[in-house]
Amino acid sequence: MYRKKFIPPLLKKPPTAPTADDSTSEPPQKRVKLETQSNSQKSADSDSGRSSQGSNGVRRVLPGSRIIAGPGSRFNPPTIIRKPLVPVTNPPVVTEKEGPKLAPENGEGRYYFNVLWRKFQARKHKTWDGDGVLAIVNGSATLQDVNGRDIGSGRVSKIPAEGDIISLGGKEVEIDSVLPKSDFMAGKPFLKSKANQVDTEPTIAPAEIYAKNTFKPPLLSGTTVTKINPQKPVARFDPNAEGALVMKRPDISSKSKIVVDVVVDPIISRHLRPHQREGVAFLYETVMGMRPYEGRGAILADEMGLGKTLQTIALLWTLLKQNPIHNQGPVVKKAMIVCPVSLINNWRREFKKWLGNERIHVFVADGKSNVRDFTHGPVYNVMIVGYERLRNIQDKLKQCQVDIIIADEGHRLKTAENKSAQAIRSLATPRRVVLSGTPLQNDLREFFVMADFVNPGILENYSTFKKQFENPIVKSQQPEASKADKDLGNARKASLTELMNKFVLRRTAKILTKYLPPKTDVVLFCRPTKQQLELYQAIINTTVAKRQMGSMDTALQLITLLKKVCNSTSLLKPKGKDDDEAKLSNSILEEAKVAGSALVSNNSSGKLKVLEKLLVALKETTKEKVVLVSNYTSTLDILEKMLNSRGFHHLRLDGKTPANKRQDLVDKFNRVNSDVAFAFLLSSKSGGAGLNLIGASRLFLFDSDWNPATDLQAMARVHRDGQKSHVYIYRMITTGCIDEKIYQRQITKQGLADSVMDQKSGGSNFTSAELKDLFRLDTDTACNTHDLLGCECGETGELPGEDIENEEEDEKDEPIQMTGWTRASVVDMDKQEEAYRKATSKARQRMKALLEFSHINPDKITHGALCDTSSKRSTEEDEEEDDIKQEEQEDEEPLPIVEDEILRKVLDGNPKAISFIFTKNSI
Structure with missing residues (x-):
């Protein structure tokens, strides 16, 4: 470029003091005029080379020259010597219109990028149509989709940078990342092999070819990223803002890494309750390896209704967008949620509710979707898949790196041979989170499998765990355990609990007291009908049934x-099926000589009669809706016939209900009134977990399952966020039959779970001999469970005494040995009374769960006297005050023994239908 010769600035005349001659003259000119050179001066200047003269005769002063003027002349200032100026060469200026030229890569001028593309859209919230690859060769750009098909081409004037959006071939293209030339030439972006999915980093210096990244405007305010100074790292969200949820900082010793605060997006954190904020922080620390144990897995074992889904969404959104190490990508790029098929739509709705469709794209792996859409490209960050579907697509998921896996209702992974657990392990994902309201259901072995699943090797192998933890803990829970066994078991339990608390977070529903309406749990022991008793007794007396009782494998069919x-x-009607259960049923009925006519009546059930009367009372006196739960579809058929006979409108969800219609049924039931849908028939195996049936205020569990977690999950469907009415949960049990034995077994398992998970004092509530006595029919008892409890509460509704003496036991004490007949003269009655008192005290100590219930025997309450007016008044006042209070109480309403008005109405009309009641008021 042509440059003119540098001309130094002119010098100004310094100010001089005015003289007498100048007082009347004009003021001096502001600009100093240069004198006209004489001929002699011109020659001198030319000889010295220090000055030059222009065409107008004005002398130009060059750098380093000295100007000397004669005295008294206004144009001749004193001598001024100036230091020469240093010449500077200015770089050429590049205008914005020209832009940086294409810088060739290795002299070839070829560049490749992973991109997102879409057709031009006019709507406000735009979406991307798919992933693609952009190739730029000597300024000519070609756009291809993930299948290698050309979908656009054009010319570009400069190399785009990450985040730039350009127009090409009628489409908008956003640059996602640089694709190495070697990967493009090998066709790796278009292949499915995992080996082809490598991290792509720029191989060209950004300073040489990239223009300055332009700031991409956010779609919503919640995704706004503050413009930061590259010299000073700034958190994505303000950690000092009011209510900000700031995660724990990692301990980084490397000077090359700069730690920045990780703050949960305010769009979610402002909705989190205190216990949920604690849960998000706990999960973040565990998956980031900040907890003092080896592993990056966690178990969120909150009880139902505490918001495990919301806590998980907050965690995933934080990991997908932030990293505690400055200038690194997000911690998680791909996340997968595995859940029962009935909860897939519920998870999708929760993501939309809290984040919207604009912030995150959720991929649902159903039968119609292509898993390749998730494994290739960054369009989808989260995938929701069912346990059954996961087993079929596990090979396809190996084509990409899944950074974190969330297993909802993770108690399904309770066995090491579980195919779903094996499928997840095959993905080699280090970060695993299990969500389960009931992590310990049957025994400690299931808990070991779950702990080893999230943190492999944390509890060594199972043989070591069984010997060092499981056997001592279980043995200490037995009533016949010695003091040494109890001490060892308590010590091992404390050690296991200490380790477990590092990666397991457990909170109970008690913390929801101020968020949810009150709840009443009612256990109804219904007397069996005469026909049921005769049929039950005939079945257990058959030789076929007695053979079944001898083996646990065959006993399940009889149960x-x-x-x-x-x-x-x-339900015992002969069936034409050829399976073992049908053959057993037909052979037993044939031997018992049970006529087919005796099995025709659908109303030949004590529980069914009580349920029908309760539903009729509810329908006639209230506008409430109900949920009816059973473990068997055949039982749901019986309940559906009963509802139809009464003209009660209802909805039904079981295993035959299509997965894509289940959430619609739930939404409809919650929305309509009782005239449109009075009851909701629910299979506990198909929809007993995760669903929110807050449209109903009463739930009836018609039959029990051996696994207490199944029943607990089903009973929690109505007492959840959004419920506004007082909730009643009814568990229906047939007195003296297998129903009651199963309930007792549930208490045993729940006692073990409470002992380990909730650190409660409890355990195995019944001896092994009592648990084996499953098939005995008790016809002379109002409640066999209450008899085993040994409670002396009076059975009139008052809470049992909870002050149990903790007596020190001698290590030499042994259980009472029954040796046969003993003469009355040698029996020590005092010793036997003392042994009975200790046994009763131990039983009550072990069964604190049932001591929280009020025990009511309707036979001990006179007809119409279900309200008490005397027993709950103070008795420590003198006679005069008692007389005054008695007069005041005459006008007061009586205190109800049974607070449920509907249940009182049924008891008044049919006092013999229900033999015993356990009731408890909670949150």
Whole structure:
């Protein structure tokens, strides 16, 4: 470029003091005029080379020259010597119109990028159509989709940078990342192999070819990223803002890494309750490896209704967008949520509710979707898949790196041989989170499998765990355990609990007291009908049934048969099936000489009669809706016939309900009134977990499952966020039959779970001999469970005494040995009374769960006297005050023994239908 010769600035005349001659003259000129050179001066200047003269005769002063003027002349200032100026070469200026030229890569001028593309859209919230690859060769750009098909081409004037959006071939293209030339030439972006999915980093210096990244405007305010100074790292969200949820900082010793605060997006954190904020922080620390144990897995074991889904969404959104190490990508790029098929739509709705469709794209792996859409490209960051579907697509998921896996209702992974657990392990994902309201259901082995699943090797192998933890803990829970066994078991339990608390977070529903309406749990022991008793007794007396009792493998078939008798005798109708259960049922009925006519009546069930009367009372006196839960679809058929006979409108969800219609049924039931849908028939195996049936205020669990977690999950469907009415949960049990034995077994398992998970004092509530006595029919008891409890509460509704003496036991004490007949003269009655008192005290100590209930025997309450007016008044006042209070109480309403008005109405009309009641008021 041509440059003119540098001309130094002119010098100004310094100010001089005015003289007398100048007082009347004009003021001096502001600009100093240069004198006209004489001929002699011109020659001198030319000889010295220090000055030059222009065409107008004015002398130009060059750098380093000295100007000398004569005295007294206004144009001749004193001598001024100036230091020469240093010449500077200015770089050429590049205008914005020209832009940086294409810088060739290795002299070839070829560049490749992973991009997102879409057709031009006019709507406000735009979406991307798919992933693609952009190739730029000597300024000519070609756009291809993930299948290698050309979908656009054009010319570009400069190399785009990450985040730039350009127009090409009628489409908008956003640059996602640089694709190495070697990967493009090998066709790796278009292949499915995992080996082809490598991290792509720029191989060209950004300073040489990239223009300055332009700031991409956010779609919503919640995704706004503050412009930061590259010299000073700034958090994505303000950690000092009011209510900000700031995660724990990692301990980084490397000077090359700069730590920045990780702050949960305010769009979610402002909705989190205190216990949920604690849960998000706990999960973040565990998956980031900040907890003092080896592993990056966690178990969120909150009880139902505490918001495990919301806590998980907050965690994933934080990990997908932030990293505690400055200038690095997000911690998680791909996340997967595995859940029962009935909860897939619920998870999708929760993501939309809290984040919207604009912030995150959720991929649902159903039968119609292509898993390749998730494994290739960054369009989808989260995938929701069912346990059954996961087993079929596990090979396809290996084509990409899944950074974190969330297993909802993770108690399904309770066995090491579980195919879903094996599928997840095959993905080699280090970060795993299990969500389960009931992590310990049957035994400690299941808990070991879950702990080893999230943190492999944390509890060594199972043989070591069983010997060092499981056996001592279980043995200490038995009533016949010695003091040494109890001390060892308590010590091992404390050690296991300390380790477990590092990666397991457990909170109970008690913290929801101020968020949810009150709840009343009612256990109804219903007397069996005469027909049920006769059929039950005939079945257990058959030789076929007695052979079944001898083996646990064959006893399950007999147990299923007896459970059907408890639900309804019509379930035993002969079937033409050829399976083992049908053959057993037909052979037993044939031997018992049970006529087919005896099985026709659908109303030959004590539980069914009580349920029908309760539903009729609810329908006639209230506008409430109900949920009816059963473990068997055949039982749901019986309940549906009963509802139809009464003209009660209802909805039904079981295993035959299509997965894509289940959430619609739930939404409809919650929305309409009782005239449109009075009841909701629910299969506990198909929809007993995760669903929110807050449209109903009463739930009836018609039959029980061996696994207490199944029943607990089902009973929690109505007492959840959004519920506004007082909730009543009814568990229906047939007195003296297999129903009651199963309930007792549930208490045993729940006692073990409470002991380990909730650190409660409890355990195995019944001896092994009592648990084996499953098939005995008790016809002379109002409640066998209350008899085993040894409670002396009076059975009139008052809470049992909870002050149990903790007596020190001698290590030499042994259980009472029954040796046969003993003469009355040698029996020590005092010793036997003392042994009975200790045994009763131990039983009550072990069964604190049932001591929280009020025990009511309707036979001990006179008809119409279900309200008490005397027993709950103070008795420590003198006679005069008692007389005054008695007069005042005459006008007061009586205190109800049974607070549920609907249940009182049924008891008044049919006092013999219900033999015993356990009731408890909670949150």
